[in-house]
Amino acid sequence: MQVEIGVLGPLEVSVDGISIVPTASKPSQVLAVLALNAGHLVTVRALCDEIWGSRPPRSGVQTLQTYILKLRGMLEHALADRSDTCSKDILITRRPGYVLAVEPGDVDATRYDRLSSAGRQAVNEGDHAAASRLLADALRLWRGPAFADLPAGPLLGVEAVRLEENRLGDLYLRIEADLKLGRHHQLLGELAALCARHPLMENFCTQHMVALYRCGRRSQALEAYRRLRADMANELGVEPSPQVRNLHQAILSGRSLLDQENPAILRTPLSPR
Template sequence: MRVEIKVLGPLEVSVGGVSIVPTASKPSQLLALLALNAGHVVTLSALTNEIWDYEPPRSGVPTLHTYILKLRRKLQDALAGEGGVTSKDILITRRSGYLLNLEPAAVDAVRYDRLSAEGRQAVNENDHERASRTLGEALRLWRGSALADVPTGPQLAIEAMRLEENRLGDLHLRIEADLRLGRHHQLLGELATLCARHPLLENFCTQHMVALYRCGRQSQALEAFRRLRGNMVEQLGVEPSPRVRQLHHGILTGQAVIDDPNFVFNR
């Protein structure tokens, strides 16, 4: 039985190639929370608090049972021809709640976390090639914002935020590894896009400045700093950090160390 659960983008849950994602928002929210906790019991209170934001109606638990019943029906339809496996074997009732009885590795977020940990370990070991490759593999699992089409209550919102923050951190580390491997020319387009999307994030701007400088585009590197500083002063009322100003000074003075692939300013 082939099961795929994707939360790194719009929610996709398929069994044997058949989607079981409900069209209604609250049942989708329920499925997303169960999917992110595959292999673990999710309590009734956790489910109701997620769906109704800690204010479930009196009919909350019966309504939840109805959502589970409908979800089991979709599961049973998808399991047709699977030879003895029923929806109750996959979506199991426990005394305290429900368990989605699937291997956690079926969830793209679980695979992402594993690859992310491996990539960060490679960074710590200064294995830049493996870091770039492994973090790149992790980042390619993403298809958009986490749970992009699912309403998020308190628990899903926290999990989506965690995933998004890790994604930005891994993206920064993967680019750092590529800079250390001398791939500054290949990074220019990606970094320009990231700076436009995240105009207040120093990490991407400093990496863009380094890449531009190494490509012989000193004036554009200085302009990238001016844009960052202007955005930070206007929107946050603060100056860039000392490390960014030091990089700016190094580019102004033509500090040769920045040409060294082992120089990356963001560690």
């Protein structure tokens, strides 16, 4: 039996190539929570909290059972050609809740976390080529915002925030590895788009400034700083951090520090704003 579960974007769950994602949002929420906890018990209370928050209806438990029956019905359809497995073997009732009995590795978020950890380990070891490759592989698993087509209750909401923060961190580290590998020319378009999408994030702006400077585009690097400074003043009422200001001064003075593979000014990652 082949199971594929995708939560890094719109929810996708298929068994032997047949989708088992309901059209209604609440049963899909249930499926997403069970998928995130593949192989582990999820309690009825946790599922009810995800769907209805702190005030579930009186019929909440019965309604949840209806959703489980619907999911099992879709599983039965996907397993119609199999005689060795039934829906209750996959979506198991285990007091006080349910277990989706699939391998954690069937879930793209689990594979992402594993690749992300390996990539960050490579960063710590100073292996820039491995870090770039592993983090790029992790980021390619994303198809859009996590659970993009689902309402997010307390469980999915927290997990979506965690995954997005990790994605942005991994993106920063992958670009940093590529800068250290001398790939500044290839990064210009990607960094320009990231700065437009995240105008208050100093991390991406500093990387863009360094890439522009190394490509001989000093005036544009200085303009990127001016744009960041104006955005931060208008939106937050603050100046860029000392690290960003130091980088700006280094570009103004044309210090050779910025031409090195691993300039000291960029060794400490900046916190996103």
